[in-house]
Amino acid sequence: MQDVKSFFESFYKFKDKRNQNAFILKHCTVKSVKRHRPKNSKYTPKSSQTTYFVYSATLKKRLLVCQTFFLNVLQIKKYRVQTIMKEYFETGTLLNEKRGGDRVSHKNMEKKRAVMSFIEKLHCEEPHYCRGNTKRLYLSAELSINKLYRLYNSQVESELKVKPSYFRNIFNRNYNLGFGSPRTDVCSVCLQFTEKMKTETRVNIRNDLIVMQRIHKLKAKAFFGFVKEEKPDLLTLSFDCEKNLPLPKTPDQSAYYSRQINLFNFTIVQGSSKSKLDSSNVFAYCWSENLFPKASNQISSAIYHRLQNTNLTGIKTVRLIADGCAGQNKNSTVLGMCAKWLSETPQVKSLELIFPIVGHSFIPPDRVFARIEKEIRKREIMANPEEYHEIIKNFATVIKLGDDCKVYHWKDAVGTNLKPVGRWHFQFKSCKRYELKRSKKEGNVLVKGMVHYKHDDCAFK
Structure with a gap:
């Protein structure tokens, strides 16, 4: 009985009819009838004869059985077996399933x-x-x-x-x-090249435009190479300001068209663009418009606070990456703050400031801002800064500017101690990369500014 049960289960483990037909064919044999005896019958004499077998797992061989036993074990009709064996006897192939299937495609x-x-x-x-x-x-x-x-x-x-x-x-x-969605912040240089090439008919000028556009995109690619770079002795900090968050945020029409106070979020991300973003390496410096403006003093103070509170064990080079906003990031105030910090930190050998090609400034903080704004859009009412802070805490460590981070008058100090940028040994505005290092004379810091990302075109002074 165990062999019969096993044979039954082996047949029905196949869910589709074609595999079941193959199982039947495997356990049956067909051969032609050698001798026909004369009979008075209206039916056509059989041309083939089927023999039935059941596999015995105990004896490990097939056993010859009668048709009735074979059909009763598998619980099938004799016509199914006869049809399968007839097809195999006449064509040598397995019977195809003709029911159902795709008949239209x-x-x-x-x-x-x-x-x-x-x-x-x-x-x-x-x-x-x-x-x-x-x-x-x-x-x-x-x-x-x-x-x-x-x-x-x-x-x-x-x-x-x-x-x-x-x-x-x-x-x-x-x-x-x-x-796609209509684009809103396309690089103006890329757009200018594209529109000129659409109307330009002179081949030589068109080729020049293609080359210039290619160089422009290669410069942008070189910048993103710095954002992706990871080294054991390199610390990368990228920072940016989120768009102004209105206070209060309400559906009331009169409040919408009234004067509102803005909440500022300046976010610093520690790590490359490949790094995972969470509250351990993302730091959001928040303050409201009635406390401080969004200017170079506040940006420099936040960066200085982050540099002072970062573990620099084994770090030889610090790299700061931001967009080229002149009022906040790309100015002598931030550069003077970096020089001050570098002169106080002997274990760090050099500090780099890198700014992108205009129009190609996607950096890790932008990914954080997208997540924050996705949650803010779900809230209908935001009455006070603490409600914004609760959302930002899900993605970053919130630091309140003025309370947790002191704001220094960097701009006044830089104006007193540094020469105006017009008298520096490089053109400040056109540079995309700045590098600072300490000089042999104690307390002095050397600086150079480079127009290109891949090679130096300036000396330390």
Whole structure:
């Protein structure tokens, strides 16, 4: 009985009929009938004879059984076995399952090829707002699946026209395409090159524009190389200001059009662009407009506080990365603060400030801001700064400027101790990279500014 149960279970472990038919064929043999005896019968004489076997796990061999026993064990009809064996006897192949299945798609292959050819001719672009590599491409924001469907049906012959559901099914299942959003912060230099190349007919000038655009993009790529770089003796801090957060935030129309106080969030991220972002390496310095303005003194004080409260064991080089906003980041005030800190920190050999090509300034704090603003949009009312702080705490360590971090008058000190930038040995505004190091004379710091990312074009002074 154990062998019978095992044989039954082996048959029904297959859920589809084709595999069950193969199991039956494996345990049956068919051969031609050698001799036909004369009979008075209206039925055609059989041309083949089937022999039945059951596998015994105990004896490890097949045992010859009668048809009735075989059918009763598997709980099937004799016609199923006869049909399988007849097909095998006549053609030498396993019986195909003809019930169910797709009986329509092969009739519409011409329509499918026409729809796919139409979609593949569409002009697609890589995403503007995603800086990583992605396989998803985007069509114009003015298009939609329904518009594409109507456009397709309007230009093909009547026998190739399709229904909206058929077109949508092919579009969604066979292509990784989306519809982009209208761009709002495209690099003005890139846009200028693109528009000039559209109208330029002279080949030599057009080639010059292509080369200049290529150089511009390579410079942007070189900047992102600094953002990604990781070394054991390198500390990277990237920082930026989030857009102004209104206080209070209410749905009341009169409050919306009234004068509001802004809450400022200056975020510093410790690590490269590959680093995981959480409250252990993201620091948000927050203050409201009625306490301090958003100027170089506040930015310098926050950076100075972060540098003083960071573990610098084994660090030889500190790299600061930010956008080139002149009023906040790219100014002599921040550079003077860096010189002051470097002169007080003997274990650090050099400090770098790196600024991006205008229009290509995506850095790690921008990812933090996106997460914060996604949560803020869900709140209808934000009455006080503490409610903003509660949201920001989910993504960063909140530090209150003025309470947890002292604000210094860096601008006055720099104006007293440093020469005006117009008298420096490099053109301050055009530089993208600054490097500071201590001189042999105690208390002095040397500085140089470089226009290029990959090579030095200036000396320390």
